[in-house]
Amino acid sequence: MSASESKVEDLTEDAARGELERLHEVLSKADIAYHQNDAPEITDAAYDAAKKRYLEIEAAFPQLGQPDSLSTKVGAAPAEGFAKVQHGVPMLSLGNAFEDEEVSDFVARAKKFFMPDSLRDPEFMLDFVAEPKIDGLSASLRYEDGVFVRGATRGDGVVGEDITANLKTIDDIPKQLEGSGWPAVIEVRGEVYMSHAEFQRLKDHSARFGGQDFVNPRNTAAGSLRQKNSEITASRKLNFFAYAWGVAEDADGNPMPPAETQWEMVEKFKSWGFKTNPLMIRAESAKGLLDQYRKIESQRASLGYDIDGVVYKLNRLDLQQRWGFVARAPRWAIAHKFPAELAWTRLEAIDIQVGRTGALSPVARLMPVTVGGVVVSNATLHNEDYIAGRDSRGDTIRDGKDIRIGDWVQVYRAGDVIPKVADVDLSKRPDTAVPYAFPTLCPECRSEAVREEGDSVRRCTGGLICPAQAVEKLRHFVSRAAVDIDGLGAKQVEFFYAMCWMAEPADIFTLTDRDSSGERLVRDPEAVLQYLTDDEDGAATTLDELYEMLETAGVVPEGRAPAQIAEAIRKLGQLPLAKLKGWGGTSAGRLFSAIDERRTIAFRRLLFALGIRHVGEVVSADLAKHYGEWVRLTAAMDAAYPAMERHLAAEAAIAAERREAADAGRRAQITRVRDATWVAEPAVPQESRAAWDDLIGIDGIGAIVGVALVAAFAQSAERSSIDRLVSHLSVTPEAAPVAQDSAVAGKTVVFTGSLERMTRSEAKSMAEQLGAKVAGSVSSQTDILVAGPGAGSKLKKAEELGVDVISEDDWFTLVGR
DNA sequence: CAGCCTCGAGTTCC
DNA sequence: CTCGAGGCTG
Structure with a gap:
């Protein structure tokens, strides 16, 4: 120097x-x-x-300290700012098999499904391909006229991130396809991975220079691909195997698969200049597939790259298409995973976390141990029963062995990701170990924690009184899929909550005003501290955390007594945000404008953000589509309330009748009791019943979700919190469906029976695109019932109500397709 | 009413 | 990623 x-x-x-x-x-x-x-x-x-x-x-x-400081650059930098890319065809995941038997089942299912073909044609033959499942990252590469134009990560399967620049640095990825015969547009898919040799080289280098801590090849490859500076990616050698594809179209945009089988497809990839896995074979039986599994397993250590199993696929593409999909996975392919790596370690403590819905989840604190290349120190214990050695049905698991603090336990990473406690070594159990007593009081707020009948989780009943629930609700509110405010992440929310600046979502939108007016506290610090100190145990750590937060905020209490801490919080309340440590004028300003940006919010996001139990992203979207405008939702919830209560009363009466009948040894008269409850209660207005029936008639929404929703909007405390929030917002109505002029626009359609030309979800999205509403059950509101073969009760009901019943073919004619 | 499928909720590590 | 619960089909 x-x-x-x-x-x-x-x-x-x-x-x-x-x-x-x-x-x-x-x-x-x-x-x-x-x-x-x-x-x-x-x-x-x-x-x-x-x-x-x-x-x-x-x-x-x-x-x-710069964000890209060399001292903080460790592994995968959480990259933001990659553009989103929608895959032309979704990137699916695969179903898993662990046992040979599941592989035989897979083959047997295929044989059964294609039985008619083999009966018709004695030459008909089913074959499969088997290849190693590379432990890397899936990527999709788009080629237009043979030129690599864009590459993306898998993401959630539908939308990934644009990492073209980084993928261009990989030698195995041709920038221009070789040979000929490629479709005008093709998405070639495969796995990006790092070899053991390259991983070792990087590790040696970083050991010499005190650099990054590379954990395993997979994470390192992931980190490399997410570099914003692609020169860094280029400096690490990555590899790519091609094995799948998405869109494949000719110049006119017509589908054009360039081969008839999986095998030929991979041969094509090879001829276009891709690397393909040399261990791929064809087989016609489960035995053939399993032989290859053993062969690959025996070579696992010497391959030079990580694999985590073997993938089997039906070979013929036309048959793949006919066999179809379940949810997000193809039926025609399956991943046979190697047994998960196991490790033994000591269970040092069991902590209880309280979630947004109040669920008490036990987490194992472990003596750190390496499992599958990663050091694990926490693992989930699921719930009360799991610790006690029972599953959800009450059957014993682990031969009924319970888990105790101090035990030696076996951990593995489920799906090679989430650590779990699998087993207990009783011979190493300390004499002092006692069965774990699951708390019946919420560890955060001391409210009673109860388990409802048939529920596997115990929940805190404190509601928003419980700081854990309040914070978790706020965290959920600002999360990415919900309101997603830049600069207001989980950490900031916790901080603001502890400082009494925020207690509920509405407070986020008054923050700017309170910041300039100097009235920042939304709760009384004394009250907060009172319950923190109310109890002997548990409180100390929370107070410590608070003290620490105040120090970070730059306001140090004169002592550690609650009164002094409360005083410090109050003092803090008089400082503008820009004066706090870690917040400059710029970042405070940036936060305020980020909050302003979200004052206009889509109906579905707002509903999801509220965090009502059972109401996730999909249900929120369905409700938004159904009601269109926020006021229509709230009005419907208000209207439905009496009917919802009546429903609960009917359920209770039915349960009572069941019990009575069981005691008396006779058959329960459920229909009679249910009808009696409704008839005997003229107090429920017809419009309330209509609102309720309309709600639970929405496809995917039943009585339980309905009760959760109506109750959330009716409960005075929760509802006023919602209304306070909405008063600061402008809620965008759900966009009306695009095509308004189709024959089914504005109609309510129900699909029943087995559909042959489309899947249920295809039918649903098609109808919605055409401006129709899709319901799950037939009512007087239904306009059209599309009935496939095997339609039953819905068909009957439609006939009774005089609803138009048409076939699937009629449907296509009706919509002109 | 059983079995299948979809969705929600909770979790770990980087 | 996995489990359990809720909804729907048959």
């Missing part, structure tokens, strides 16, 4: 900033040069010295 280098403590802030920038550049360049050609431009000693100096300056001037 230069001779003019001064001691770190003598540097001015400006000088430090300048030097940091210079060193950052030197080090980054050296990193890239090293990775790209294995020929460092500076000596190792010089590199080490530069790195040391960099870290020293950074430590002395933490305020200068």
Whole structure:
């Protein structure tokens, strides 16, 4: 380094900033040069010295820490700002098999499904392909006229992230397809992975230079692909195997699969310049597939890259199409996974977390142990019964062995991701170990925690009194799929909640005004602290956390007594956000404008954000489509209330009748009791019943979801919280369906029986696109019933009500397709 | 009323 | 990713 280098403590802030920038550049360049050609431009000693100096300056001037500081660059940087890409054809996941028997079942299902073909044609033969399942990251590569134009991650399967620049650095990915015969547009899909050799090279390098902590090849490959600077990606060697495809179209946009079988397709990929896996084989029986599984398993360690199983696919593409899909997975393919890696460790503690719905979830705190290449120190214990050694039906699991603190337990990563406790070693159980007593009081707010009949989870009854539930609700509200406010993440929300600046979603939208007026506290710190200190145990940690937060905020209480902390919180309430440590004027301003951006919000997002039990993204969207405008939803919920109560009363009466009947040894007269409850109660107005029936008539919404919804909007506290929130917002009505001039626009349609030309969800989205409403059950509101073969009760009801009944073919004629 | 499928909720590590 | 619960079909 230069001779003019001064001691770190003598540097001015400006000088430090300048030097940091210079060193950052030197080090980054050296990193890239090293990775790209294995020929460092500076000596190792010089590199080490530069790195040391960099870290020293950074430590002395933490305020200068850059987001891409070399000291914080570890593994996969949480990348934001990759553009979203919608896949032409969704990228699906695969069903799993672990046992040989499940593989035989898979083959047997195929044989059964295609039985008619083999009866008709004695030559008919089913064959499958088997290939290793690479443990990497799926990517989809779009080629137009043979030129690589865009590459994306899998994402949620429908929308991924544009990582074209990074994928272009991978040698195995042709920028221009070779050979000929490729469709005008094709999405080639496969797995990006890192070889063991490359992973080792990176690890050795980082060990020498005190750099990043690379955990395993998969994570490293993921981190490399998510680099914003693709030079870094280029400096790490990644590989790609092609094995699947999405869109394949000719120049006129017509579907054009360039082959007839999976096997030929992969051969084509090879001829176009892709790498394909050499261990792929064809087989005609379960035995053939399993033989290949064993062969691949035996070679696993020597392949030079990670695999986590073997994938089997039906070979013929036309048959794949005929066999179809279940949910998001093809029926015609299955992943046979290698047994999960297991590890033994000690269970040091069981903590209880409280979720947004009040669910108490036990989490195992473990002595850290490596499982499948990752150090695991927490694992889920599911619920009360799981700890006790029972499953949801009350049958024993783990031979009925319960789990106790201090036990030696076996952990594995389910799906190679989520750590779970699988087993207990009774021989190592300490004599002092006692059965775990699951709390019956909420550990956060001391409210009673109850288990409803038939429910596997115990829930805190504190509602919004419970700080854990309040915070979790707020976290859910600001989460990505919900309101998604830039600069207001889970951490900030927790902070604002603890500081009494926010207690419910509405408070987010009054923050700006309160910040300028100086009246920031929405709760009384004394009251908050009162219950924190009310109890001997549990409170200490929470107070500690609060103390720590105040320190971070730059307001240090004069002592640690609750009164002093409350005083500090109050003082904090007089500071504008921009004055808090970690918040400058810019970031505060940015937050306020991000909040403003969300004052206009789509109906479905708002509804989802409320976090009503059983109301997730899909149900919210369905409700938004049904009601269109927010006021129509609230009006319907209000109207439905009496009928909802009546429904509950009827359910209760039926349950009572069941019990009585069981005691008396006779058959329960359910219909009579149900009818009696409705008839005997003229107090329920007809319009209330109509609103209720309309609600639970929506496809996918039944009585339980209905009760949760109506109750949320009726309960005075919850409803006023919702109304307070909505008063700050402008709710965008759900967009009216695109085509208004179709024959079915505005009609309510129900599909029943088995549909042959389309799946149920296709039928639903098609009808919706044409402006129709899709309901799940037939009522007087129904205009058309589309009945396939095997239609039963709905058909009968439609006939009784005089609803138009048409066939699937009629439907296509009606909509002109 | 049983069995299938979809959706919601909770979880870990980076 | 997995489990359980809720909804729907047959």
